[in-house]
Amino acid sequence: MRRRRTLTGRGAGALLAGVACVVLANAVAAPILLYVGLLLFLLPALSFLVVRIPRRTGTVARQISTDLITVSELSRVTVRFNLRAIRIPHGLWRDVLPDAVAGESGGEYPPRSGQLSYVITGVRRGIWQIGPLMLRTVDPFGLAQREQEFGETRTVTVVPEVFTLAPLTVRVGAAGGTAHTSSSRLGQGSDNLSPRHYISGDSMRRIHWRATAHRGQLMVRQEEEESSPDALVVLDRSAARWDRPGHSADARFETAVSLCASAAIHLVQEGYSVDVIDSAGNVLGELRRHEDDRDGLLVALAMVTPRGDSRDLPTLIGGTPPGPLVYITGRIDEEDAALLRPSGAAAAMLFATEAQPGAMAAATAHGWSTAELGEDIADAWEDALPQRPGVGDAPV
Known part of the structure; x- marks a missing residue:
């Protein structure tokens, strides 16, 4: 932060004029110029005291x-x-x-x-x-x-800025994620409105009185346990994929981070439980429909920078393939794309900001729906959406 000089331009000019008057007074033997010069010295000094002394x-x-x-x-x-x-x-x-x-x-x-x-x-x-x-x-x-x-x-x-994205054209349920609905038949009742017969051990506070009056026997509210299908968003921030960080931000990397945030929040809104990781396996966020989860992810993405190396995708995914899988990378060639395997993900979407010739075709051959990521994030998302079975050529 640059500090301002104590003397303004006018004050500095007054001092210079005072010096000129003193020199000129000696040169032409004019005492009046000497007095003027002294006055021009005195005024800036007095002004300095006026502004500096008050506490x-x-x-x-x-x-x-x-x-x-x-x-x-x-x-x-x-x-x-x-x-x-x-x-x-x-x-x-x-x-x-x-x-x-x-x-x-x-x-x-x-x-x-x-x-x-x-x-x-x-x-x-x-x-x-x-x-x-x-x-x-x-x-x-x-x-x-x-x-x-x-x-x-x-x-x-x-x-990062979060964009509104188009809904998935396919619904990924138990086939790809962990979607299921199971009912707890024993133990304490819950707040769910689905009634069942009273069983010893159920709390009397959970009795469904309307159903009890209708059926003539004790009924309790039955607990419904639902879990959302899983989705995984991977941000490839390995140093090899991006330009070296400089004084100004890398526009491509900023776009990738913005898509990462947008995709994760969008998938949560569609009912998925979303894990967001980087290409080294570090967790950036876990979204479970809580506002704090969303804010935590955005704060983590606010500080993320390109660094390190990436691990192979099957290792990142682990033994249970997710439903939707969103992989966001930067500079990628055909050889790199051939090594990316979605490992059984039900809806695999690959985005690259700088795809070399043949890279997207190699990825498509392994089951990815691909799109090059430019300035318009929403358009790139629509381009990569998996198609319904029997519609288009993109694999699901």
């Missing part, structure tokens, strides 16, 4: 309208600034923002509305610091200025 302290508290800011999403930051000073100065305030967050975070102080606030937009995912708050004041002559920082910084998390 100011203060506290800063920030409130952000959303806990997590999505890339391209707007969020409002409200700043509570409690300034303690002999007199309230007039100047300009600004909150220091990282490059990953855009916004006009400043204005006049004190504000006319009595409140400091501004709108920010997420630009680049990650965990960043907002602040400190800077207050800049200038003396009445505009010769000297003071910029002072107040308060601590505040952490803001920018998460």
Whole structure:
């Protein structure tokens, strides 16, 4: 963060003019110029004391309208600034923002509305610091200025953008995942409305009184245990697939991370239990229809970067093949694609941001539905959707 000079441009000009007057006074023997030069020296010095001597302290508290800011999403930051000073100065305030967050975070102080606030937009995912708050004041002559920082910084998390995706064209049930519905016949009753006959050991609080009155014998609410079919989303972040991280973000990798988040959240909304891992087998998130699970995944994806190597896909999948399998990778050639085996997944979808000639054909031969991943994530998803049996050529 670059600090401002104490003297403004006008103040520096006054000093230079003072030096010129002193030199000229000696050259032409004009005492009046010497007095003018001294005055031009005195004014910046006096202005410096005016802005530097007053003691100011203060506290800063920030409130952000959303806990997590999505890339391209707007969020409002409200700043509570409690300034303690002999007199309230007039100047300009600004909150220091990282490059990953855009916004006009400043204005006049004190504000006319009595409140400091501004709108920010997420630009680049990650965990960043907002602040400190800077207050800049200038003396009445505009010769000297003071910029002072107040308060601590505040952490803001920018998460990948989540897109709305088209529903799967096939429903993957017990054949690919673990979809089943089983009824517990003994023990404590549950909150489910399906009634069954009372069995010794059932809680009397679970008696289904309406069914009991209708059938003339004790009935209890029967527990329905349902588990969703499993889905697996794999983000291949091995270093060989992506460009080396630099000062600016790799647009292809950012798109891949965004698809990873979008696919996982979309599959949960379709009723699947979703595990999200990277190509080394590290768990990035487990989604089980809880809002905390979703936020946890987005925070994990906010910090993910290309690194390390990848393991073979059958090892990642393990002994139980999932229903939908989404594999997201970057630079891939025909040989790499031939080594990717979906291992019995019922709906295998492969996305690559930079597929070499023959790579997608090799993957399709092994049972993948493929699509090249460009800027339009929703279109790529639709291109890779498995077709219903007997429709199209894409394997299911």
